Amino acid sequence: MGLRRVAIVGAGITKFYRYAQETPKELAYEASKMALDSCGMTLKDIDCVVLGTAPDAFDGVHMNGEYLIDGAGGYKKPYMRHYVGGGTGVLSPIHGWFHVASGMFDTCLVVAEEKMSSAFPHPAGAFLTIFDHTTEQPLFPTLIWIFAIEMHRFMHRNGYTKEQIAHVAVKNKANALDHPSAQLGAKITVQDVLNSEMMAYPVNRLDISPTSDGAAAIVLAAEHVARRVTEKPVWIDGIGYCLDTAYWCNRDLYYPDYVEVAARQAYQMAGIKEPSKEIHVAEPYDPFTYKELHHMEGLMLCRRGESVKMLLDGVTQRNGNLPCCPSGGALGVGNPIAATGLMKIIEIFLQLRGEAGKRQVPGKPTCGLAQAWGDLMQVGTVVVMRV
Amino acid sequence: MINQVAIVGIGTTGFRATTPDVSYRELTYEAAKKAYLDCGISPKEIGAFVATSEDFLEGYSISDEYSPDQLGAVLKPIYTVPGDFIQSLGSGVMMVLSGLYDIVVVQALSKASNMLTKPYMIEFAMDPLYARQLRELPDYVAGLDMARYMFDTGTTKEDCAQVVVKNRRNAMFNPYAAHGCDLSLDYVMSAEPVSYPLGELDISQHCDGAVVVVLARGDVAPSLTKKPIWIRGISWISDTPNLERMEWGKANYAQLAAKKAYAMAGIKSPRTEIDFAEINDEFSYKELMHMEALGLCNPGEARHLVRDGFTEIDGGLPVNTMGGVMGVGNAFEANGAHLVLSTVLQLRGEAGRNQLKDVHTGLAMSWRGIPTNTGAVVILSN
Numbered sequence: 001m002g003l004r005r006v007a008i009v010g011a012g013i014t015k016f017y018r019y020a021q022e023t024p025k026e027l028a029y030e031a032s033k034m035a036l037d038s039c040g041m042t043l044k045d046i047d048c049v050v051l052g053t054a055p056d057a058f059d060g061v062h063m064n065g066e067y068l069i070d071g072a073g074g075y076k077k078p079y080m081r082h083y084v085g086g087g088t089g090v091l092s093p094i095h096g097w098f099h100v101a102s103g104m105f106d107t108c109l110v111v112a113e114e115k116m117s118s119a120f121p122h123p124a125g126a127f128l129t130i131f132d133h134t135t136e137q138p139l140f141p142t143l144i145w146i147f148a149i150e151m152h153r154f155m156h157r158n159g160y161t162k163e164q165i166a167h168v169a170v171k172n173k174a175n176a177l178d179h180p181s182a183q184l185g186a187k188i189t190v191q192d193v194l195n196s197e198m199m200a201y202p203v204n205r206l207d208i209s210p211t212s213d214g215a216a217a218i219v220l221a222a223e224h225v226a227r228r229v230t231e232k233p234v235w236i237d238g239i240g241y242c243l244d245t246a247y248w249c250n251r252d253l254y255y256p257d258y259v260e261v262a263a264r265q266a267y268q269m270a271g272i273k274e275p276s277k278e279i280h281v282a283e284p285y286d287p288f289t290y291k292e293l294h295h296m297e298g299l300m301l302c303r304r305g306e307s308v309k310m311l312l313d314g315v316t317q318r319n320g321n322l323p324c325c326p327s328g329g330a331l332g333v334g335n336p337i338a339a340t341g342l343m344k345i346i347e348i349f350l351q352l353r354g355e356a357g358k359r360q361v362p363g364k365p366t367c368g369l370a371q372a373w374g375d376l377m378q379v380g381t382v383v384v385m386r387v
Numbered sequence: 388m389i390n391q392v393a394i395v396g397i398g399t400t401g402f403r404a405t406t407p408d409v410s411y412r413e414l415t416y417e418a419a420k421k422a423y424l425d426c427g428i429s430p431k432e433i434g435a436f437v438a439t440s441e442d443f444l445e446g447y448s449i450s451d452e453y454s455p456d457q458l459g460a461v462l463k464p465i466y467t468v469p470g471d472f473i474q475s476l477g478s479g480v481m482m483v484l485s486g487l488y489d490i491v492v493v494q495a496l497s498k499a500s501n502m503l504t505k506p507y508m509i510e511f512a513m514d515p516l517y518a519r520q521l522r523e524l525p526d527y528v529a530g531l532d533m534a535r536y537m538f539d540t541g542t543t544k545e546d547c548a549q550v551v552v553k554n555r556r557n558a559m560f561n562p563y564a565a566h567g568c569d570l571s572l573d574y575v576m577s578a579e580p581v582s583y584p585l586g587e588l589d590i591s592q593h594c595d596g597a598v599v600v601v602l603a604r605g606d607v608a609p610s611l612t613k614k615p616i617w618i619r620g621i622s623w624i625s626d627t628p629n630l631e632r633m634e635w636g637k638a639n640y641a642q643l644a645a646k647k648a649y650a651m652a653g654i655k656s657p658r659t660e661i662d663f664a665e666i667n668d669e670f671s672y673k674e675l676m677h678m679e680a681l682g683l684c685n686p687g688e689a690r691h692l693v694r695d696g697f698t699e700i701d702g703g704l705p706v707n708t709m710g711g712v713m714g715v716g717n718a719f720e721a722n723g724a725h726l727v728l729s730t731v732l733q734l735r736g737e738a739g740r741n742q743l744k745d746v747h748t749g750l751a752m753s754w755r756g757i758p759t760n761t762g763a764v765v766i767l768s769n
Contacts, residue, residue, distance in 0.1 A: 003485065003486050003487065004485070004486075023516070054449060055442055055448035055449045056441070056442040056443055056448075056469075057442065057443075057448045060511070060515065061511060061512065061515060062441070062442075062443040062444075062508060062509065062511035062512040063441060063443075063469070063512040063755070063759060064469075065469055065470065066512065066625070066628045066755065066758075066759045066761060067512070067514065067628055068628075069625045069627065069628045069761075070627060070628060070629065074625050075625070075626070075627060076624065076625070076626055076639070076643060077624065077625065078477075078622060078623050078624060078625075078647070079623070079624070079625040079761070080468060080470055080474050080477070080478060080623065081468065081469050081470060082466050082467065082468050082469075082478070083449070083451060083466070083467055083469060084449075084451050084465075084466045084467060085449035085451060085452065091466055094466075095466070095478070097485070098478065098481040098482050098485050098487075099481055101481075101484075101485035101486070101487075102480070102481035102482075102483075102484035102485045103484060104481055104484065126448050127448060128448075129446065129447055129448045130447060130448045130449050130452060132453075133446070133447075240464075241464050241465075241466065242462050242463055242464050242465065243451070243452075243454065243455040243460065243461070243462075243463075243465050243466075244455070244461060244462055245455060245456050245461045246452045246453045246454075246455065246456055247456065257462065258462060261462050265464070269487075374449070375449055375451065375452040376452050378452065378455075
């Protein structure tokens with residue numbers, strides 16, 4: 001293919017929880033240090049640093065990327081921040097891939113940090129200004145409302161019920177019990193989801209991922225460095241990302257075209273023809289229960305309208321044929337926006353290395369996928385990894 | 388880096404002090420359309436896009452949402468870099484070098500006139516635990532830095548004022564500049580002090596406008612334009628974000644970034660190999676400080692060069708020939724964009740009355756403003 005090969009050689013992740021005592025810098029430091037330690041590297045070995053963090057309004061710091069420089073290890077280094085809203089986490093390794101694949105750098109530290117709880121009383125306030133100033137903001141929409149619209153449309157077109165979709169929360173929160181960083185691991189039932197507080201029909205409280213603080217980091221290296229640093233490099237074989245129009249009211253929300261377009265880019269690059277067979281483990285983004293199913297369809301891991309069947313048949317369980325969110329996902333581990341995406345990358349990294357401990361999926365997977373989504377239901381970011 | 392990535396198209400709205408007639412999306416649209424026409428491409432042919440924006444300046448959370456439509460980037464690879472335009476340009480260059488895309492578009496925009504409380508906005512960039520508690524308007528940081536720089540190098544207020552006079556005069560003949568003006572040295576010197584020694588006219592004024600640049604891989608570039616401008620070296624460096632730890636009176640970020648960019652471009656002696664420079668002069672003294680940090684002259688020498696007219700358009704080392712940030716206007720993240728624009732115009736021979744004769748290599752350098760210590764350098768050749 002002619003592209004320079006890039007591998008993930010190390011990873012680190014903080015605990016996800018609400019009201020972290022650490023400052024955003026400290027969270028970023030903790031994750032970066034863990035990632036460097038995991039592959040026996042120091043900042044001296046790092047050529048450049050990229051940082052992913054979503055809106056500045058969470059941390060309440062203008063030019064948040066600048067503020068986080070020393071926490072993320074970017075001091076006196078080429079350091080660049082990027083973002084695409086909720087898709088930032090999975091965009092981070094993509095931006096890092098460009099740094100290394102371009103040949104300009106051999107190693108890259110990729111850091112994603114989010115501290116949502118400093119937005120008080122609730123970070124939902126930071127989302128009030130994501131809407132168009134003329135056509136939408138006067139209606140005072142909230143994030144949950146627009147996702148309720150999307151979920152409703154998704155259910156209607158495919159004939160899904162709330163009970164069926166609630167199984168996603170049951171599965172992911174149970175998976176999260178085995179994740180050391182998890183914020184909301186729990187044994188719950190479908191009834192618990194349906195009985196939880198109604199936020200905006202059809203979204204109940206347990207359909208939503210929590211507010212979280214946390215950070216994650218990975219180390220990327222070019223092939224000649226990766227082979228020296230570790231015996232088990234995990235290669236980034238496919239990347240894809242795109243944004244749909246900001247005028248989301250003009251789209252049919254039942255199907256995520258943006259995820260499909262991004263997935264096709266990644267599959268083409270990785271030479272994947274039949275994703276449902278060639279992908280062994282997947283981490284679709286699940287900030288809401290229905291989103292995991294929505295994204296599985298967009299990622300072409302199943303046909304349109306068949307994701308619920310897969311879920312109910314147990315195919316997406318950790319011991320199923322195509323485990324989805326074996327980490328526990330955003331619903332279980334927590335959702336510090338940018339860090340969640342990178343947490344998913346790290347989960348696939350560990351699964352492919354066979355180092356996921358209690359969360360390990362059976363059958364020695366060799367090809368995995370992580371995906372994130374964000375903005376006004378318009379971003380798809382996809383990374384395909386192989387050992 | 389030789390003949391690998393070129394700027395094949397550039398489009399701009401020009402910069403104005405205020406733009407009540409257009410929205411920020413229309414600004415980008417106009418610049419994008421001009422850039423695509425400049426190299427005769429349609430958005431369909433573009434592989435990927437990089438947008439530049441900072442949330443607080445745009446007035447949106449996750450402002451990247453509104454980047455794709457007006458660039459023609461719907462359902463195309465696009466992300467946003469909240470940094471200076473030259474950093475985004477670096478991101479675009481890496482995308483081309485990676486081999487994934489032939490053509491990449493980079494955009495930056497300023498709608499500063501929408502912001503009614505700019506100093507308070509910038510105050511939000513200060514460390515929330517330590518610096519923000521001082522409750523001072525942020526220009527004091529520049530005042531302190533300027534005092535230290537003047538003390539270290541023997542620069543006087545008059546030397547700094549000379550930078551303002553030169554740059555704003557150069558901007559008078561740049562149709563894209565917002566703040567061209569013929570000022571006298573005395574007038575600049577007697578402006579109201581803001582934070583001693585920083586006077587009101589030592590501070591650049593804001594402007595609105597957008598720039599879109601089309602990058603192409605070396606083998607594709609000649610088919611798109613007759614005048615490709617080659618990117619020979621590009622680098623970006625972040626020094627400490629903490630005021631307590633920064634080295635006052637020094638621009639380490641510019642020095643480190645320049646070192647890397649020169650190495651990439653194979654430039655051993657910047658003084659002789661760089662024909663002209665478009666560098667960030669958001670505050671008057673910054674031009675002098677950056678000239679020294681970039682190795683275009685010795686420490687303490689910049690003041691002599693500016694006083695002797697060596698940095699004028701007809702001098703030996705023209706600096707900010709199109710007005711710089713002082714003359715074109717302070718466009719926040721788009722500062723790098725109009726500095727690159729000026730460099731490209733000079734190298735293409737399209738700079739009108741300010742055109743330099745016989746120039747082949749130009750340097751554009753930007754800084755992210757108070758309170759950061761982040762800068763980026765790009766070296767361009769025709």
